[in-house]
Amino acid sequence: MNSQTIPNLLSKRVSLTPHRSAIQFENRTYTFQEIYDLSFQMAGHLQGLGVRKGSYVSVLLKNHIDTVVVLLSLQLLGGIAVILNNRLTAEELVFQIDDSKSMLLITEDSFLEKVEELNALVPIVSKESIRESPYDMPLLVKEIALDDVCTVMYTSGTTGNPKGVLQTYGNHWWSATGSALNLGILEEDCWLCVVPMFHISGYSILMKSIIYGMRMILQQSFDASETIKVIKEEKVTIMSVVTTMLSRVIEELGEDRLSPAFRCMLSGGGPVPLPLLEKCVEKNVPVYQTYGMTETSSQIVTLSPEYSIKKLGSAGKPLFPSQLKIVDTLGNEAGSLESGEIVVKGPNVTPGYLNRDEVMSDGWLNTGDIGYVDEDGFLYVQDRRSDLIISGGENIYPAEIEGVLTSHPDILDAGVIGVEHNEWGQVPAAFVVSKESLLEKEISEFCAKKLAKYKLPKKFYFIEEIPRNASRKLLRRELRKMYEELR
Amino acid sequence: MNSQTIPNLLSKRVSLTPHRSAIQFENRTYTFQEIYDLSFQMAGHLQGLGVRKGSYVSVLLKNHIDTVVVLLSLQLLGGIAVILNNRLTAEELVFQIDDSKSMLLITEDSFLEKVEELNALVPIVSKESIRESPYDMPLLVKEIALDDVCTVMYTSGTTGNPKGVLQTYGNHWWSATGSALNLGILEEDCWLCVVPMFHISGYSILMKSIIYGMRMILQQSFDASETIKVIKEEKVTIMSVVTTMLSRVIEELGEDRLSPAFRCMLSGGGPVPLPLLEKCVEKNVPVYQTYGMTETSSQIVTLSPEYSIKKLGSAGKPLFPSQLKIVDTLGNEAGSLESGEIVVKGPNVTPGYLNRDEVMSDGWLNTGDIGYVDEDGFLYVQDRRSDLIISGGENIYPAEIEGVLTSHPDILDAGVIGVEHNEWGQVPAAFVVSKESLLEKEISEFCAKKLAKYKLPKKFYFIEEIPRNASRKLLRRELRKMYEELR
Structure with missing residues (x-):
């Protein structure tokens, strides 16, 4: 059978309670009617930029009323928002934009420097200039199927690259x-x-x-x-x-x-x-x-x-x-x-x-x-997964950091664990086996290019060998023991 | 794709808030735990009587705590409740029980006389004696698919026999x-x-x-x-x-x-x-x-x-x-x-x-x-459908009454409309073309055997011919005009 359908969420809301307060941002309150009108306008420009039902559109924006408008205008058009963590490095962004085959990246001027090198990968528009792009009378999606994908958010799994989690309208x-x-x-x-x-x-x-x-x-x-x-x-x-x-x-x-x-x-x-x-x-x-x-x-x-x-x-x-x-x-x-x-x-x-x-x-x-x-x-x-590190509410996957560390030409093996921290709850600490004597600063700078700041190991320990079992599985428990002894 | 599933409603509710007040009936308040326990017990007896997931079970009961228990015990077993209007005549009941192929009729002692003649059609159990029937450890349905049918309620269409409306768990x-x-x-x-x-x-x-x-x-x-x-x-x-x-x-x-x-x-x-x-x-x-x-x-x-x-x-x-x-x-x-x-x-x-x-x-x-x-x-x-009569909140379909009237051997044709009534909003009035001079009382008694009381015409008008158009479609508007002249 077909998936259940319901009306487009924002269109329905505005038809029910147009004059109710919807979003308050920086001392201004927007009604649902105002949010709808702004989103409708934005949808016209996005359609002008080629966004259609089913298009993947990456979004790299800070919390702001414009972000609400961008996200809801994508819903009006049936576009799929690939929502990017603001703290990712350019390399991390490249992976997610590429993996999602996004046809457009919507960002803001304050991120333009960060995304500069993505220019070859995807057309980029900043929210400040979006209203200068051509306007097309938007074709609104009246009905949504609960199985339709609404958003994609990447999370790092226990191994390897981040994965794009599909969130349907039904899920939300x-x-x-x-x-x-x-x-x-x-x-x-x-x-x-x-x-x-x-x-x-x-x-x-x-x-x-x-x-x-x-x-x-x-x-x-x-x-x-x-x-x-x-x-x-x-x-x-x-x-x-x-x-x-x-x-x-x-x-x-x-x-x-x-x-x-x-x-x-x-x-x-x-x-x-x-x-x-x-x-x-x-x-x-x-x-x-x-x-x-x-x-x-x-x-x-x-x-x-x-x-x-x-x-x-x-x-x-x-x-x-x-x-x-x-x-x-x-x-x-x-x-x-x-x-x-x-x-x-x-x-x-x-x-x-x-x-x-x-x-x-x-x-x-x-x-x-x-x-x-x-x-x-x-x-x-x-x-939280035997190895997940939660630092100030952000999930950090040791495997991702380990992958970056071992990609350094002079690092032979690496293991990462979360250690207690007064302010953030936990922070990552890295154990490294290096080919020759490497400086902590060198590794730190290397990681900073590839990992968002909150993922950077706050401590490095140089050791002889990473504890692994017979099938080469990392024994994180042993790393924790070492940490207790070394700190 | 498969239909979405959610937990069995009553089981889930009792796991979340067992001690909250659920149902109050005749000065007693039952918690969700008590309702669950009673329904579980009832489910065992119903299973003993052969009720399984997907069984159609007719229910003819007045508002009562026992009715809640019967309806919820059917949900626990995944049985489908065919819920019968208490005011139906035996003939009307026969149609609905037969049409739904119910494997059991659950009723109460006060209705036993009414349902006596249904004995040949379906096994009957009264709620007062249900606990004397064998008890089987009930196999509860843990998960329900939103597409699964939960209840069937009959409504008369604009023409012919009543139709069983399927109501899924998702609908509810x-x-x-x-x-x-x-x-x-x-x-x-x-x-x-x-x-x-x-x-x-x-x-x-x-x-x-x-x-x-x-x-x-x-x-x-x-x-x-x-x-x-x-x-x-x-x-x-x-x-x-x-x-x-x-x-x-x-x-x-x-x-x-x-x-x-x-x-x-x-x-x-x-x-x-x-x-x-x-x-x-x-x-x-x-x-x-x-x-x-x-x-x-x-x-x-x-x-x-x-x-x-x-x-x-x-x-x-x-x-x-x-x-x-x-x-x-x-x-x-x-x-x-x-x-x-x-x-x-x-x-x-x-x-x-x-x-x-x-x-x-x-x-x-x-x-x-x-x-x-x-x-x-x-x-x-x-x-409300050009011809629907609403009398004290009950829907009455003229076509159903007309069907009964014309089934009388001495009635050649008939038409029914709703007319205003101080207490009930509307009541049905019947226009009849009879073969020979029939008494109102005769027709009335004839109808009473076949129609619930609230459906019985409160007025009868004997006329020469029922107004119909070329394709023999009843012209109810003409009947209304006649009524205005005759009353």
């Missing part, structure tokens, strides 16, 4: 409605978005704004005192955070309190430590801990505040439309309290990766993360 | 979430259900209770003063009504007022007249007018209270996932303010009828109703 829709069934939908809701829109955490807030008809406040970057001020003055009710942000807000809050209307800190990207949680309870800041990833189009498992102390460390239960199981190494479903790989399923789960034919078994996605479910059905994540 | 899901995006979901929500659960209006409240995790108060029948009392004392926030009920509540309310927490009278089954709407505004009772039918799994178009006076008489705009167009007699889309047939589409729209292969064009359902859309996109329904 079910994510938004699944979350609504958990948190409710209040008329006065207003969601503060300081997380990047190039991450699913930010993009999913935009989708909720359109689907719920909800006000969203967009900010370019996070600042704890500004956050507290905005929550109070603008009557924010929900905010998406990573632990680092939550911790700074709580610290900055001091003896002050958020407004009573504020109802949810939706926290992703790793568990919230107990002392921080206790401070949140003390200061009456309700925290919903979540577990999710790009592949699940944001949260798939969420813990409500009433359980945050009783079920300390748990990520909660899968949202209504989603399912979860723990699978042991033999592929059998584990009993309660037994550890195994976390496997998830649901209409918010990606159908797969761009240009890869990894097949999911009956819709179940192997996350690679390790955890268990307690006797009441609450999930405890023990290890 | 999208109806519930589409409504949530319009009305919001509040933690304190509580929906009062006095409309029958054998109608989509009642069944859809049960689905919302399970999907939202919301308290629902179930009552066997409507009483205006009881309604007012319950709304106040039990903190009801939403209630589904038909115009007759709304009118009685407003009358009964007098100088009294509903509680401030009460936020929505969801009114279906025909437009609310202006004087009544004005009284509602005066008494601070917010009315959401809707347009919907069994085929759309309840409301598909809804008008919010802020427009109820400004857009008086309008049914509103289609819910977020749904679409609407007006089509003229040539099949072209009509412009704004032009009348034509109302055609709807959406994931809440039935995939079709049982045992019929009427094909929908690209998912669009021809409602047969006539209306137009104004320049702001608001729907005005002008005629």
Whole structure:
């Protein structure tokens, strides 16, 4: 049978509630009608630049009202947004633009230097000059199929190159409605978005704004005192955070309190430590801990505040439309309290990766993360993929850094682990076997060309041999032991 | 591709919020855990009686906690509930049970006399004796496909026999979430259900209770003063009504007022007249007018209270996932303010009828109703199918009554129209051409055997000839003229 269809999201929203406040950015509030009009205008220029239904268009933009307009204009045309992490290096950008066969890169003047060398690869237009390009009366997509791909976001797998996660309109829709069934939908809701829109955490807030008809406040970057001020003055009710942000807000809050209307800190990207949680309870800041990833189009498992102390460390239960199981190494479903790989399923789960034919078994996605479910059905994540490093909410895959390190002509072998860091939670540390005596500075500069800044190892250790098992698999546990001895 | 799957609704709800209040009936409140336990128990007995995934099971029950349990236990087993209108005659029941090839009829002792003669057709079990039947450890359906049929409800078409409307799990899901995006979901929500659960209006409240995790108060029948009392004392926030009920509540309310927490009278089954709407505004009772039918799994178009006076008489705009167009007699889309047939589409729209292969064009359902859309996109329904009679919220199809009348050996021809009635809005009036002089009482008794009471013509007119056009099509407009002269 054909995929289910629903109306184009923005067109439908504007037909229902044109005059409601949609997006607030830098002291200006745009209604859904205004957002629609701007997006319609933008769609005309993008069509003039050749964008059609099904075109892949790379987007490299900071959080800004223009970014909202670009992303929604692509939806109006049925174009697929390949949303690029702002912090990637030129080399990393090349891979993702090339892999997605993007026909256009939309960026902004502040990135022009960074993208200069991509000129040969893809036509580039900056948002500042886009309105100078020819205008075509845009052919809007009236109906979308839930199976149609809406966005692509790259994540690095455990091995090799980053993979483009396909996120369909259905994925975003079910994510938004699944979350609504958990948190409710209040008329006065207003969601503060300081997380990047190039991450699913930010993009999913935009989708909720359109689907719920909800006000969203967009900010370019996070600042704890500004956050507290905005929550109070603008009557924010929900905010998406990573632990680092939550911790700074709580610290900055001091003896002050958020407004009573504020109802949810939706926290992703790793568990919230107990002392921080206790401070949140003390200061009456309700925290919903979540577990999710790009592949699940944001949260798939969420813990409500009433359980945050009783079920300390748990990520909660899968949202209504989603399912979860723990699978042991033999592929059998584990009993309660037994550890195994976390496997998830649901209409918010990606159908797969761009240009890869990894097949999911009956819709179940192997996350690679390790955890268990307690006797009441609450999930405890023990290890975000045995090797994943989470630094200030960004996922870092050691394999990617190891690949860069070993591409250096004088490095024979390398291993990377995450080590604790006061500010960022974790940072990468690298163990290197070098051919001749290499300077740390040399390696550092080499990596800086190929890796986004947050991925750069903060410490280097030169050793004789990387610990590997008989089948040459890296023994990261041994590296951790070494680190404990060496530091 | 395969249909999307989600977890079994009741199992999922009980895993998320076992201790929340689910259903309140006759001064007792059942939690989701209790509802689950009762349904699990019931599922074991139904399985003992042979019910399996995909079995069609007819259900003839009044609003009652047991009805909730029977309907949900069928969902647990994956059985398909053929939900029978309590007011049908034995003959009408025979048709629906036979047409659906039901393998079992679940009813209650109070209906045993009525269903006595169905014994040869289908095994019958009354809810009072069901627990005496053998118990089998029930095999629960863990996952449901959105395309799986959940319920069948019969509606009479414009011609001939009633048709079984297939309602999938997806239809119910999208109806519930589409409504949530319009009305919001509040933690304190509580929906009062006095409309029958054998109608989509009642069944859809049960689905919302399970999907939202919301308290629902179930009552066997409507009483205006009881309604007012319950709304106040039990903190009801939403209630589904038909115009007759709304009118009685407003009358009964007098100088009294509903509680401030009460936020929505969801009114279906025909437009609310202006004087009544004005009284509602005066008494601070917010009315959401809707347009919907069994085929759309309840409301598909809804008008919010802020427009109820400004857009008086309008049914509103289609819910977020749904679409609407007006089509003229040539099949072209009509412009704004032009009348034509109302055609709807959406994931809440039935995939079709049982045992019929009427094909929908690209998912669009021809409602047969006539209306137009104004320049702001608001729907005005002008005629509920040119011939449909709505009496106290029940749909009556003249063709069905005409079929019964002309089956009488002494009736040569017959025509039925709806005429105004103070209490019920409309009632059927019949025009009859008889072979010899027949008594009204005779015809009345004849009909009473074959038609539910609410369908019985309240007036009979004996005439010489039924007005028909050249192709023998009944000219109902002429009958209306005759009625105006004769009454």
